[in-house]
Amino acid sequence: MPTATQQQQEQEQQEQQKATLVLEDGSSFPGYVFGAHVSFAGEVVFQTGMVGYPEALTDPSYCGQVLVLTYPLVGNYGVPDVSAVDQLGLSRWLESSKIWAGGLVVGEVCNEPSHWSSMSTLHQWLLSEGVPGIHGIDTRSLTKKIREHGSLLGKIVVEGQEDPTFSDPNKVNLVDRVSIKEPRVFNPDGDVRIMAVDCGLKYNQVRCLVKRGAMVTLVPWNHILDPSQYDGLFLSNGPGDPQMCKQTVEQLRSVLASSTKPVFGICLGHQLLSVAAGCSTYKMKYGNRGHNQPCVHEGTGRCFITSQNHGFAVDAASIPPEWAPLFTNKNDNSNEGIVHRTLPFFRFGASLRLWG
Incomplete structure (x- = not known):
């Protein structure tokens, strides 16, 4: 588990690094990056579950997508031991061997998780897998836009990083x-x-x-x-x-x-x-x-x-x-x-x- 000092340093670092979620219709949602400080482009989709972010992020069905979690606080129970396996040799806590979602969007990310199984923060896990997250986003407004307009391509653009072009993952196998x-x-x-x-x-x-x-x-x-x-x-x-x-x-x-x-x-x-x-x-x-x-x-x-x-x-x-x-x-x-x-x-x- 990270110490209180490490958690504070993580939070300060995230607050200093700006990022923006940009949609193909021209709208944008400014926020702050956590996880990996890299940009990513894909299809923006939302998920309405209140819990289960470790399982969702490792669900291969989210491959090529920017996942928006509608629950306002994410990361509060941390991330379990990702190296633990069961009797079949499969990951004990996750749904696959890696994070498949290309990016994560949340309203507020928690840097002080509290759970018996927590081994790291959500920020640390995303960072270790090279996946960007963005927090401080009005996910309610974003979800309403997707519901009214329909699926949208989008990209997480980290300040100071190269701006990727929009990419539709559904056009490839x-x-x-x-x-x-x-x-x-x-x-x-x-x-x-x-x-x-x-x-x-x-x-x-x-x-x-x-x-x-x-x-x-x-x-x-x-x-x-x-x-x-x-x-x-x-x-x-x-x-x-x-x-x-x-x-x-x-x-x-x-x-x-x-x-x-x-x-x-x-x-x-x-x-x-x-x-x-x-x-x-x-x-x-x-x-x-x-x-x-x-x-x-x-x-x-x-x-x-x-x-x-x-x-x-x-x-x-x-x-x-x-x-x-x-x-x-x-x-x-x-x-x-x-x-x-x-x-x-x-x-x-x-x-x-x-x-x-």
């Missing part, structure tokens, strides 16, 4: 950037063989599958999918536009045409499987990101509070006749899952606490 490069097996003595396609997977998904007795073979996003090698296929979450993952979609079309083994997709995995089934997708106005998204189950009318992080969605009007809607977001009526009417193929656009 972000999944290729975040996915593992070689297969990896967890719990090799498991009773059921699950092949998990890593499109930007979060570690807790592996833990929950293993907890239920499965052998999990984690494979890259463009891995050849052979139904003889698994009992069930899982498609993970991930960043960006599902239309960029053409190799995955082609593999899934082959699977759907040749096998009736269970297939389950979540978030981006839901979108990829839907595209393979014949659905179309679209970019949402500002996406659904947070821990409090209400979704209604089509069969029972029951409403679930879900965790979500996606900027693209499946067009409900494009769902083929052999498929049916499974969940609908009640904030914007976007589709959050579809299910095959006769075969064991289904997917969620959200996490229904299945992984927690």
Whole structure:
């Protein structure tokens, strides 16, 4: 834990270094830099969760994005031991091996965390990973702008640093950037063989599958999918536009045409499987990101509070006749899952606490 003197020095240093969040519509939000003193350009998105910033920052779905946290105070419980691993060799506290968000925007950053697991401040962690943060921003006004205008490109420009050009991360294959490069097996003595396609997977998904007795073979996003090698296929979450993952979609079309083994997709995995089934997708106005998204189950009318992080969605009007809607977001009526009417193929656009 940093000493009181170190915390004071950090705070004074942050207050001296100015930075500005600049949006593509010409608006700007002045503040102060914390973390790494570097500039970054990407898509500006907001997340409505009250807690969970270590998990959010390490969620590969935020790759290429400037993450705005709407909760006014961030960093108050510090950062846990990022080197700690569990029995599977995965990070114990984080959702991946690194911070994937390109930048962080908060109203107020806390330099004096108080929590039993805290090993460093948010500032120290971002600094160690080379990720810039900006605080002193009116995040309420910024979030209202994004909600009214729609998604905006933006950049954190640190005073004295080179001003980067605007960059749209959705125009590149972000999944290729975040996915593992070689297969990896967890719990090799498991009773059921699950092949998990890593499109930007979060570690807790592996833990929950293993907890239920499965052998999990984690494979890259463009891995050849052979139904003889698994009992069930899982498609993970991930960043960006599902239309960029053409190799995955082609593999899934082959699977759907040749096998009736269970297939389950979540978030981006839901979108990829839907595209393979014949659905179309679209970019949402500002996406659904947070821990409090209400979704209604089509069969029972029951409403679930879900965790979500996606900027693209499946067009409900494009769902083929052999498929049916499974969940609908009640904030914007976007589709959050579809299910095959006769075969064991289904997917969620959200996490229904299945992984927690």
